[in-house]
Amino acid sequence: MNLLSPLTSKKMKRIIDSKVYDNHILNQGAQYQIERYYKPKEVSMSKRINIVLKELSPKPGETILDAGCGVGTFAYHTAKKGTFAFGIDYSYESIKMAIKLNKKFNTSEKTPF
Secondary structure, X not given: OOOOHHHOOOOOOOOOOHHHHHHHHHHHHHHHHHHHHHOOOOHHHHHHXXXXXXXXXXXXXXXXXXXXXXXXXXXXXXXXXXXXXXXXOOOHHHHHHHHHHHHHOOOHHHOOO
């Protein structure tokens, strides 16, 4: 008996598990992540990041848990404001990318993943 069957829809095409997500990260590459999340070129993404940062109001010396951190977007942006931001995610490739990008942007001492 599948306990989830009453909750699923016939329209559901696939479940995005960590392997699927990992493949997206690998296919997109580091430059995409930088331009989308770290140094966003899209106005809408830049606004999204600013809205979240405004609500978080990170202060130097605070510790932040970025649960579901993906490629480390908010861990990075809060670390730039002086926080210690610990990131966790179910995607191994996202974590690897987060480590790589935070090292590139010199925030890796404040952003363990």
